[in-house]
Amino acid sequence: MKIPFSPPYIDSSVIEEVTDALNSGWITTGPKVKKLEDLVCAYIGVPNALCVNSATSGLMLALKWYGIGEGDEVIIPAYTYAATALAVIHVGATPVMVDINDDFNISSEKINKAISPKTKAIIPVDFAGWPCDYEEINTIIESKKHLFKPVNEKQKQLNRIILISDSAHAIGAKYGTDYLGLCSDITVFSFHAVKNVTTAEGGVVCLNLPKPFDNQDEYSYLRCYALNGQTKDAFTKSKAGGWRYDIIYPGLKINMPDVLAAIGVAQLPTYFSSILKERENIYRFYQDFFKTKSWAILPPFKSELKTSSCHLYALRIKGISEETRDNIINSISEKGVAVNVHFQPLPLLSLFKNMGYQISDYPIAYDNYKAEISLPIYPQLTRKELEYIVKSVEQAVEMHL
Numbered sequence: 001m002k003i004p005f006s007p008p009y010i011d012s013s014v015i016e017e018v019t020d021a022l023n024s025g026w027i028t029t030g031p032k033v034k035k036l037e038d039l040v041c042a043y044i045g046v047p048n049a050l051c052v053n054s055a056t057s058g059l060m061l062a063l064k065w066y067g068i069g070e071g072d073e074v075i076i077p078a079y080t081y082a083a084t085a086l087a088v089i090h091v092g093a094t095p096v097m098v099d100i101n102d103d104f105n106i107s108s109e110k111i112n113k114a115i116s117p118k119t120k121a122i123i124p125v126d127f128a129g130w131p132c133d134y135e136e137i138n139t140i141i142e143s144k145k146h147l148f149k150p151v152n153e154k155q156k157q158l159n160r161i162i163l164i165s166d167s168a169h170a171i172g173a174k175y176g177t178d179y180l181g182l183c184s185d186i187t188v189f190s191f192h193a194v195k196n197v198t199t200a201e202g203g204v205v206c207l208n209l210p211k212p213f214d215n216q217d218e219y220s221y222l223r224c225y226a227l228n229g230q231t232k233d234a235f236t237k238s239k240a241g242g243w244r245y246d247i248i249y250p251g252l253k254i255n256m257p258d259v260l261a262a263i264g265v266a267q268l269p270t271y272f273s274s275i276l277k278e279r280e281n282i283y284r285f286y287q288d289f290f291k292t293k294s295w296a297i298l299p300p301f302k303s304e305l306k307t308s309s310c311h312l313y314a315l316r317i318k319g320i321s322e323e324t325r326d327n328i329i330n331s332i333s334e335k336g337v338a339v340n341v342h343f344q345p346l347p348l349l350s351l352f353k354n355m356g357y358q359i360s361d362y363p364i365a366y367d368n369y370k371a372e373i374s375l376p377i378y379p380q381l382t383r384k385e386l387e388y389i390v391k392s393v394e395q396a397v398e399m400h401l
C-alpha cells in the first residue's frame with residue numbers, strides 16, 4: 001500500500017467553481033475573492049475577512065498595519081513553522097521565542113516573563129489545530145498594559161500589545177462556543193495546499209478588533225494595502241470609465257486571484273458540513289488505537305473548553321531519542337506510509353541558530369520534537385488504509401523500542 005501524507009481534497013464542486021472563474025473573463029482578484037471572504041465571515045462569525053496570497057503575507061500585513069518594525073519585539077513560540085518568525089523578521093522587528101507546554105502550544109507563563117516595554121505583539125500558534133490558552137494570554141496582555149508605549153494612531157487606539165493568531169492549522173477549531181477568529185484581535189488562517197481548507201496558495205486575515213476600531217474601515221484600508229496601496233483594484237478599473245486611481249501607501253502586492261479563491265469557495269461549505277467531521281473521525285480512530293499502547297503519548301483532541309480542528313495527528317513515543325524516532329520513521333516509510341515531523345523547533349534551523357537562538361533555552365520544544373511523528377489525516381483515507389497505517393506504526397515502534 002502507498003499512502004501519501006496530505007493530498008489536496010478536490011471534488012467536482014471545486015472543478016466546477018474553478019472552471020466558472022476561468023470562463024468568466026476575470027481571473028484575478030474580483031467576485032470569487034469577495035465570495036470567499038463573505039463565506040469566511042458567515043462560517044467563523046468574524047466581522048471582516050481579507051483574502052491574501054499566503055498566511056505568511058497575512059501575518060506581515062497584520063504586523064505592518066499595527067506599525068510594527070525596527071526596535072519592536074514580537075513574542076512567538078519556538079515550536080512553529082518558520083513563517084511565524086519570518087513574518088516578524090520581514091517587517092524589521094525581532095522575534096522573541098518562548099518555550100511551549102506539553103500540548104505543543106505557547107506557554108503563558110513564558111509569555112509573561114518575555115514581555116518587555118518593546119513588546120508590540122504576541123503571535124501564538126494553534127499547533128495542529130489545538131487552540132492556545134486565549135483567556136490566560138488576554139489576561140496577561142491586560143496586566144502588562146502599563147508597559148506599552150504607543151507610537152502611532154493605531155497603537156494609541158488599542159493601547160496594548162496586539163494579539164495576532166497564527167491559526168494556519170486551526171480553521172474550524174473552537175474555544176468555548178466560538179470558532180477561532182473570535183479570540184484574538186487578528187487571526188490568520190492558511191489556505192496552503194496541505195492545510196484543512198485550501199486555495200492551493202493563500203490565506204485569510206480575520207479582523208476582530210475591539211472598539212473604537214471600525215473593522216469595516218480597517219478592512220478597506222488593508223484591502224488597499226494588500227494591493228500596492230492602490231485605491232482601486234484591477235476589477236473596478238476594468239469597468240468602463242473607471243480608469244483613474246491613486247497610490248496612497250507603500251503597500252504590498254499580496255492579493256489573492258479569483259482562480260484560486262474559487263477552490264476555497266467550493267471547499268469551505270464542504271469543510272464545515274463534512275470534511276471537518278471526517279477529520280475528527282480519523283483523529284478518534286487514531287486515539288482509540290493508540291490509547292491502548294503503553295508507549296504512546298496522545299495529542300490533545302477535545303476538552304471542556306477546546307475542540308481541535310484535527311489538522312495534524314501529532315503522535316509521540318514515550319522516552320525515545322531523536323535517532324530512534326528517525327529510525328521508526330524509516331521503518332514506517334518502508335511500508336509505503338508517508339509520515340512527517342511537525343516541527344523542527346526554530347532554534348534547530350540554521351537561520352535562527354546563526355541569529356543566536358539556542359535549542360537549550362527551549363527544553364520542552366526539543367522534548368516534544370524528538371518524540372513526534374505526524375500521521376496522515378485527510379477525508380480520502382479509507383478504513384483499510386487507516387488500519388494499515390496504525391499497524392505499520394505499531395510494528396515500527398515495537399521493532400525499535
Ligand SMILES: *Cc1c(COP(=O)(O)O)cnc(C)c1O
Binds near residue numbers: 202
Ligand atoms: C503553513 C503554516 C504557515 C504559513 O502558511 P502559508 O499560507 O504557506 O504562508 C504559517 N504558520 C504555520 C504554523 C504553518 O503551519
